[in-house]
Amino acid sequence: MSAAGSLPVPDPAASFEAHVEWARATPVEGFDLTPIDDRCVEDPLPWDYLVLARELVGSGRGPVLDLGTGGGEAFSSLAPLPEGSAATEGWPPNVPVARRRLEPLGVDVRQVGSSKGEGLMLPFLDGRFAVVLDRHEEFEATEVLRVLEPGGVFITQQVDSRDGIRVNTALGADLPWDPDDVTIEGVTAELAEAGFVIDVAREHVGTRHFHDLSSLLWYLKVIAWQVPEIASLSPEAVARFEAPLRALHMHFAAGNEFVDEAPRFLVVARKPF
Known part of the structure; x- marks a missing residue:
């Protein structure tokens, strides 16, 4: 899956840089989470x-x-x-x-x-x-x-x-x-x-299940108030959190998900x- 105007979605085991690039390049419109809807999955609610x-x-x-x-x-x-x-x-x-x-x-x-x-x-x-x-x-x-x-x-x-x-x-x-x-x-x-x-x-x-690093980064770009220091995904913002982000990327690349x-x-x- 790829979002209109964005790069192809990287495989979970693709490079750290590829995941950062995808999240930066994929546009945000309102609170539409469609670009990551199969890679960021929430438990269904008991009501609609x-x-x-x-x-x-x-x-x-x-x-x-x-x-x-x-x-x-x-x-x-x-x-x-x-x-x-x-x-x-x-x-x-x-x-x-x-x-x-x-x-x-x-x-x-x-x-x-x-x-x-x-x-x-x-x-x-x-x-x-x-x-x-x-x-x-x-x-x-x-x-x-x-x-x-x-x-x-x-x-x-x-x-x-x-x-x-x-x-x-x-x-x-x-x-x-x-x-x-x-x-x-x-x-x-x-x-x-x-x-x-x-x-x-x-x-x-x-719970919310993230399946790769790019979906997590893009989510934080949309929900900009959760970690304001990283929401821009600027090189400086990513560098500030590079160590924990790389650790998460290794977790995803090994075939695991992250549950919040x-x-x-x-x-x-x-x-x-």
Whole structure:
């Protein structure tokens, strides 16, 4: 498999340099992981977020807001979308990608602030939406409650903050977040305190399997906040982590995979009438 505009995918036992070159040359668009989808594999979830979201979008409830839409990949797959639907995105490179994909579907795409406090404020009027979707985006419960109409539904699939621990440990890089920061207990408590009624709360203890060095490097290029020092894949960035990267490459070349933690949880909540 090769990605459009990229080099052929190197064999796991190809040279270290070939894997670095592939990861550098393969373009990133939004959060689309297709170029590595057969070499970076996560355990299947016991629920299907997109099926649940599609049911809500097609329920006739009214306008839908997608928080942290990325490049609009998932939200666009739910079309046709109700009139008045909107999306937010805080990662500047993704905003034009999302607009190209979503504006033809009638979606108002808003760039939100990238700072923690500013980015959680939603630039919409009170009670504008019937449904708010959130797959892996940070949110402020009181803001979500504010923009939902009475009886509106909030569905969120979140990445538990233990995600990525093993990759960062293998590279000798600290996690840029507290591994106890995002948990199902904390999120449900925050939503309940804001005034939501919790209908569903499910947890999944999953793993992510990398099959070669280039898939791991490209993943860290897409998920740039996990190890910010290496995300550019510049010669200097790779040199900084060269020893642990070469050790990982030898691990892959010997026919092994690297398994990281990928825990997830799902919460569905309602704004009371």
